[in-house]
Amino acid sequence: MDDLKNDGKLKNIILIDDDEIVHFIFGRVATSYNNGINTLCFKSARQALQHLQTNVAQVDLILLDINMPVMNGWEFLKNYQELKFSYPVYILSSSADSSDLQKSTTFDSVKGYFTKPITLQNFETLEKQFEKHGLQS
């Protein structure tokens, strides 16, 4: 099983969150889940958009915080969809508010919603959904 997981398709994950401590926790949990995962963290939604536009990036999925200064998660999603990006996005927020959850479903690119802190179980879910998604397409 472990070998199978290590050979899974989930390789490159982007995190967008203004809090560097969240970057740190994410990096640690990702490594302990699978040492082969590449993580790329952005402190602002603007930087992330810039990166996506200028780099032919290897991206499997994006984890996105909502409450960020200047450009928040919702504004990022609006721009992201207008620019026709299609990598699956998962919300990673400290808010378990139902209104936020509801709002996230109005964006086609959002495939799931996690509350912080991110855990190993979250990575397992991501991997399963990513494999399923990969088989479908």
Add this chain to the structure above:
Amino acid sequence: MKYNQGQKVIDEMIEIIHNAVQGDTARHLSLDEDKGELKDLANGINLLIQELHVQSKQKYVQKKSFYINVLEQLPIGVAVLNKQLKYIYSNPAYFNENELRLDALGLSDLDLHKVGRISRTQAYTRYAQVKGVRNTGNASSLEEVIAEKENKNRCFVRTVMPLSRKWPAKADYYLIYVIDITTYHNKTKELHEDNVHIEQTKEELDKFLHHVTHDLKAPLASIEGLINLSAHAHNHTEIQENLEMMRRNVRQMEEFIKTIMNYSRNAMADISLKRIDFEEELHNVIQLLRFGENAHRIHFNVDVQLKVDFYSDPTRLYIIFNNLISNAIRYHNYDQENPFIHIIVRGGETEASIKVMDNGKGIAQEHHSKIFKSFERISEDSKGSGLGLYLVKQVVQKLKGNISFVSFPNKGTSFEVKIPNAKLYYKLQAN
């Protein structure tokens, strides 16, 4: 006298008596010679009818004056228009002043506009209303707002109904009655404004609560994540690293809770006035903030000049100074030779102006309108709650002052707070 002739006279008498009993006292019997011996009787009947006539006229006058009296004293405006839509009667409440009332008789509403008594809109609205009643035969009501001096409006409900002597013929007259609903109208308006205000406050409160819970949860979630990591940590260094991050989160929470407490204190606590020693207050704030990262490189310059003693609330002034100066430090530009923060205070009899100027990063024009809004963070490097300047604005408002700023990106920012000198209030309080 022949029998037939006598019968004719008697028939005539019966008819006239009958009419008189019915109320028609205008006709009398003729006292011709041909009545013969009945002449005296006819004379007697005429006298009786005359007496009846006088009595009924008195009764009529009495009745009329009774009804007029009621109408004149009625606090509801009443007027009557004739078929040509001209006033033929109005009570004092209708025109408010007697003179106006009397010289309006014989005029229509359009005439009243021509002589400058009522506005054009008023005249034409009334005219349309009465015409509507004339065409449909149905009563109609409308609200009339009359602007009076000092921006006060009076508000009336004006009802016009058709009157006819023989129902259901076309109207001969139009009865108008006007009820003053100004008090009711004002109360309703006040109530509506209160409601809007409550609704806004509720919305703001909901938004506030949403943000506060979120901002309290965020560092807690990180702490939980760090605990999870520590549970599986391989060595002591890793744990030390996690603890250090937890400490940062705890500080962030503490800072946030302090801001919320200041916010609620500002809203709830009474203003307590003291003489302000600006130099000392500013010195205390700077001493505490100067130990932050990089802050020691900043050159502080405090220049206070007061013409008279200045009185205000020191706790609230502290919140203002602390937020403005810590922002200036946090968003300073450290890639330069001489980062400075100048604080200039000028005070007089009525107010003091406090300027906090820096040559820091500055604020982009597009963000200027968001500066004082709650939970708006306009810097990507922001580690704050987005409440600092919102709180400052609330505090300044509480002190009946105002706050403004000028800022240019990469050049610097200058905030100016003007606070009234509460010297007089202080003296009054002391007595």
